[in-house]
Every structure is written in structure tokens, then in C-alpha cells.
Amino acid sequence: MIKEFDGSQKMMEDIIYIDNKSFKDIDASTDELCERIAKNKQYQLFVKYIQNIPVAYLGILYMSNLHYDGAWVDLIAVVEEHRNKGIGKELLKFAENKVMEKKGTVITGLVRKDNFSSSTMFLKSDFKSNEKDFILYLKDI
Numbered sequence: 001m002i003k004e005f006d007g008s009q010k011m012m013e014d015i016i017y018i019d020n021k022s023f024k025d026i027d028a029s030t031d032e033l034c035e036r037i038a039k040n041k042q043y044q045l046f047v048k049y050i051q052n053i054p055v056a057y058l059g060i061l062y063m064s065n066l067h068y069d070g071a072w073v074d075l076i077a078v079v080e081e082h083r084n085k086g087i088g089k090e091l092l093k094f095a096e097n098k099v100m101e102k103k104g105t106v107i108t109g110l111v112r113k114d115n116f117s118s119s120t121m122f123l124k125s126d127f128k129s130n131e132k133d134f135i136l137y138l139k140d141i
Helices: 009-020 030-039 087-101 116-124
Strands: 002-004 043-050 053-064 069-078 106-109
Touching: 009 030, 009 043, 009 053, 009 069, 043 087, 053 087, 069 087, 087 106, 087 116
Parallel strands: 069 106
Antiparallel strands: 002 043, 043 053, 053 069
């Protein structure tokens, strides 16, 4: 079962649980994260449950501007013991359907170069790699 984030502390605790069992890179409190998600109307967050146990989450960031009309798959995180069971691919297909519902024309995924399993998942889902046209720049402020 996939549920949309309802703004609750409990569901955010589930998301942090998933992060702790996968990427381990969320460094904010549940209160701060709930506020951050609530104020961004272009962002949707979903949690995948198996028998009421949180096993994965998906973030989708919708964008529409002069050059782009679609969404970014912000992150798909799957608890380590549930990987390689098709959950990530299921969430990616779920994201595609959500973007089509909103009449977006493209869906984009950004994957770390060393994340071979995610890269493979995107390629097997008919996404095309474009490593030469864009460079990601970051600046902490």
C-alpha cells in the first residue's frame, strides 16, 4: 500500500525510519520536516507500507517553467532488507502515473554516479541517461 504523506508526526517518523535504514542523510527533526513539506505545494511525498511496516518513500517535485513541464523524482529510498524486490520500480511507475495525472510532459530522475542500483532501475524503466548536457552545481548558504 502506498500512502500520501498526511503531515503527521507519525508518518514523518516512518520516513525517518526508512532514511535511517537506507541513505542516512536526513538531519532534521520531525517538526522541521513536517513544516518544510507543508509549505511546499509543488512537492508530494509518499510512503510504501508492507503489512503496516514502512519500507520505502518517494518524493515528487512538480515544476513548470519556460523550459520544463513535469516533475523531478526527488528521491526513492528503500529499506535495505526490502531492496531488489521491485519496490523502487513500483514507486517509479507510481511517480510516472502521478505526473501524467497532472498533465506533465516529462519526468526526471537525478541519481548519484555511484548508485548503480538506482541507475539500473531508471534505465530499465525506459529513462534515458544524459550525462553530457548538464552539470549540477551546489552551494551551501
